[in-house]
Amino acid sequence: MKKACSHLEAIGRHRTAPVHPSGHGCVECLKTGGEWVHLRLCLTCGHVGCCDDSPSRHATKHFHATSHPVIKSFEPGEDWAWCYEDEQVLERIPTYPGESPPVHYAAPMSAP
Numbered sequence: 001m002k003k004a005c006s007h008l009e010a011i012g013r014h015r016t017a018p019v020h021p022s023g024h025g026c027v028e029c030l031k032t033g034g035e036w037v038h039l040r041l042c043l044t045c046g047h048v049g050c051c052d053d054s055p056s057r058h059a060t061k062h063f064h065a066t067s068h069p070v071i072k073s074f075e076p077g078e079d080w081a082w083c084y085e086d087e088q089v090l091e092r093i094p095t096y097p098g099e100s101p102p103v104h105y106a107a108p109m110s111a112p
């Protein structure tokens, strides 16, 4: 049996302030001209990174670099969170305005 995830419990119940997304795309991909599939928002510091279906997986790399355990989907209409440390998902977390983008932000260089 899995242990309960205290990180997601804190996110689900005790959050008192929003995080501010670092931008409209993956921080590292925007710097390097990389592309992404979906975006993830770090609920500790607001880092926006790309998902594990993306070539560079910057959201996961951000966790390994910083130990910030919980991300939220940074896609329109998605409000689930994921804890990397405990590998657990929490559906329908309370979100603040700005934590869910109005549209899917695509990588700027999809065209050659």
Ligand SMILES: [Zn+2]
Pocket (backbone or CB within 6 Å): 005, 006, 007, 008, 069, 083, 084, 085, 086, 087
């Ligand atoms: Zn956890």
Ligand SMILES: [Zn+2]
Pocket (backbone or CB within 6 Å): 026, 027, 028, 029, 034, 035, 036, 049, 050, 054, 056, 057, 058, 059
């Ligand atoms: Zn990326």
Ligand SMILES: [Zn+2]
Pocket (backbone or CB within 6 Å): 042, 043, 044, 045, 046, 047, 062, 066, 068
């Ligand atoms: Zn972070």
